[in-house]
Amino acid sequence: MTNFTYFNPVKVVFGKGMIAELKGLIPADVKVMLTYGGGSIKKNGVYDQVRAALAGRALTEFGGIEPNPRYETCMSAAAQARAEGAGFLLAVGGGSVLDATKFIAVASVYAAGDPWGIMEGRQPVTAALPLGSVLTLPATGSEMNTFAVISRASTGEKLAFASPLVYPKFSILDPETTFSLPARQVENGIVDTFVHVMEQYMCAIGSAPLTERQAEAVLLTLIEEAPKVKLHPDDYDVRANLMWCATTGLNGSLGCGVAAQDWATHMIGHELTALYGIDHARTLAVIMPAVHRHEIRRKQARLAQCAGRVWGITQGDAAARAAQGVDKMEAFFRSVGVPTRLSEYKVDAAEAGRQVAARLAKRGVKIGEYGDLGGQEVQEIVLLAK
């Protein structure tokens, strides 16, 4: 096990009816800016619950944050937050609203020029408005982590930043808010969570037995709950289990003592979303099996462990078990309802591979747990996903 420092200050407020707790979670003397997306919260009653919980409070709002939130939208929101003197941001929605709100929190107090420099890793985050969240889509883990992914329409980029200054002060996780999710977003959430766990777990370097078993527990729970949510979408406990899996999947705990992580799937996936507009999770379902097949020799030991403990595969040598485990994972994504091949999106894999490789090379990015997958390997991986 490698050394680690683990700090996660997010207060998680979990369960039905917990939106009412909002009034005690936000300081009484600040103006709150409520941020939200395209209107789902107005249809499912979450907006009304939030307004009721904050009755009598100084409040302003900014709606219209799009999926794969845009820098341009965030900059308008930041200008509004400044102009109206907002002292606290409350994100109500999915990962996109949360991520946008993290960027708005930084941009609205930014004094060193264009905050896009933060996304490019050229400038540090030195201050941010405090923020909290009411999560309505379990998927990204943004509600309990330091990351945000922002797209820039004018340049076609999709980049991530991280800072402890954008940890939410609290996140309210009421599984009842997820009853209104379209099936496609439920599917996306399951796959995104699964892949977050895998990116931390499926590494060839080092070992952290407890953390690995915690990762396997999340994977097993997802595999158990995924068919249930299709059959019984109104089952509160199933929704609650999926929600807690998603938050646990990317709140940092599954990285404790793990020597390295492999975010190759996400790095390629973000480029595919930027290039072709494919939903975040759907890019991951296409790319992760391809990454594992490409890296099957180097990842063999962990893939075989996963095959045995998660997929129940016990026959054959380690190489055969590893390969069967990858097949099982791909079949699982398909059973959830998510395609796993680029051809299903009518995307030419050879062309996509060239483009993704060129975009990563332009930023000088090499990927994988060894940081040694460059243009050639990226093209090979994307081709395996054809």
Ligand code: NZQ
């Ligand atoms: O905009 P509204 O009207 O709210 O509708 C949203 C949106 O259309 C809808 N929705 C959300 N909650 C709902 C609902 N519809 C009905 N009922 C509800 N309860 O769902 C649609 C998708 O929402 P979005 O927030 O975009 O989805 P998700 O949570 O999957 O977030 C995806 C974004 O997060 C980034 C992705 O790259 C992508 O930009 N990620 C953020 C990460 C992080 N911060 O740690 C890590 C991830 O790997 C990921 O990269």
Ligand code: ZN
């Ligand atoms: Zn993700």
